[in-house]
Amino acid sequence: MEQLSFFAESGQSKGLPKELLEYHAGFIDQRTSDELLQQFIRTTPWKQSTQIMWDKEYLTPRLTSWHGDPGTDYSVSGKISNPNPWTSELLMLKEKVEQATGIKFNSVLLNYYRDGNDSVAWHSDRESVLGRNPIIASVSFGQVRSFDIRNKADHKEHYSIKLEHGSFLLMKAGLQENWEHRVAKSTKPLKARVNLTFRVIV
Numbered sequence: 696m697e698q699l700s701f702f703a704e705s706g707q708s709k710g711l712p713k714e715l716l717e718y719h720a721g722f723i724d725q726r727t728s729d730e731l732l733q734q735f736i737r738t739t740p741w742k743q744s745t746q747i748m749w750d751k752e753y754l755t756p757r758l759t760s761w762h763g764d765p766g767t768d769y770s771v772s773g774k775i776s777n778p779n780p781w782t783s784e785l786l787m788l789k790e791k792v793e794q795a796t797g798i799k800f801n802s803v804l805l806n807y808y809r810d811g812n813d814s815v816a817w818h819s820d821r822e823s824v825l826g827r828n829p830i831i832a833s834v835s836f837g838q839v840r841s842f843d844i845r846n847k848a849d850h851k852e853h854y855s856i857k858l859e860h861g862s863f864l865l866m867k868a869g870l871q872e873n874w875e876h877r878v879a880k881s882t883k884p885l886k887a888r889v890n891l892t893f894r895v896i897v
């Protein structure tokens with residue numbers, strides 16, 4: 696993956712295990728990021744899905760929207776859904792992410808964290824439709840939130856990275872297999888954040 700050589704040893708990425716994650720601030724310029732954040736919040740067909748935990752159904756604590764090529768179906772709470780179509784903004788970002796990684800993505804999951812009450816709990820993205828050792832490219836807009844990772848075999852081994860407005864995070868092949876990640880809730884008053892994870896559905 697020669698394309699990734701532009702990733703500088705900048706800022707907070709220093710402690711991160713490079714074989715698992717690469718972080719790049721300022722992947723999208725400030726003005727474009729401001730516009731995209733507002734655009735995504737206003738025009739995305741956001742849904743709040745449900746998840747089953749301990750036999751009870753809960754509302755997922757964030758809004759989501761799945762987009763992709765025809766056929767990149769995904770399942771939420773056991774229901775199969777067709778992808779929403781690509782928009783010009785999503786295609787522009789997809790192209791940038793593909794140039795940076797050398798990987799062709801066919802789908803993207805948008806997450807909308809409205810405030811500090813919204814979150815994603817510890818998980819790894821290991822659905823079988825993602826194939827073995829999936830590579831996931833993540834772009835963030837809006838409120839800076841902490842992205843935590845922990846080793847499944849030893850929770851004491853953990854890292855945290857602040858995902859900034861217009862930043863890019865690459866989750867590499869070993870991450871989903873051996874590590875979990877989350878975006879925790881915060882008791883501080885936080886503003887809106889939109890995150891996009893580009894994926895390859897096989």
Ligand SMILES: O=C(O)CCC(=O)C(=O)O
Nearest residue numbers: 804806815820878890892
């Ligand atoms: O919001 C984020 O940065 C992470 C989202 C995530 O982990 C997911 O959609 O699977």
Ligand SMILES: [Fe+2]
Nearest residue numbers: 818819820876
């Ligand atoms: Fe995830």
